[in-house]
Amino acid sequence: MSHNIPRELSDVQFVLLGLIVDGEKTGSELRQELRDNYGWDTSTSSFYTYFDRLANESYCSVKSTKAGKKFKILAKGRKAFQKKLKFISESLENWKSHLK
Numbered sequence: 001m002s003h004n005i006p007r008e009l010s011d012v013q014f015v016l017l018g019l020i021v022d023g024e025k026t027g028s029e030l031r032q033e034l035r036d037n038y039g040w041d042t043s044t045s046s047f048y049t050y051f052d053r054l055a056n057e058s059y060c061s062v063k064s065t066k067a068g069k070k071f072k073i074l075a076k077g078r079k080a081f082q083k084k085l086k087f088i089s090e091s092l093e094n095w096k097s098h099l100k
Contacts, residue, residue: 008080009059016050017059017073017081024072026065027051 009017015038019030031047034040042050051071055062059077063070073081 009084012050013054013059014081014084016054017077018085020060020071020073021078021081024063024070026067027069027071028067030071 016030019025019033025033027048031042031044034042034047048069051060051062051069054060054077055071057076058074059080060074061072063072
């Protein structure tokens with residue numbers, strides 16, 4: 001297991017990219033999912049600020065439509081997401097083996 005903690009993404013950025021890893025979603029869809037499934041009721045301005053930062057760093061794209069903004073993960077975002085997910089998964093497995 002690699003002991004280098006991936007620092008490319010904050011935990012919040014990781015969660016947000018995880019919400020779009022399977023496909024493009026609107027801001028409304030994402031905020032609803034965060035509220036309903038995770039109990040996170042972030043303000044609209046904070047929510048869009050997080051995604052603007054992800055877009056500025058080329059982790060996702062933001063497209064304005066009549067239905068509102070749509071967010072889509074980009075290759076750089078997918079790679080960073082998978083790297084952090086792998087680290088977390090390996091860490092959990094390591095911790096589980098120590099608890100036995």
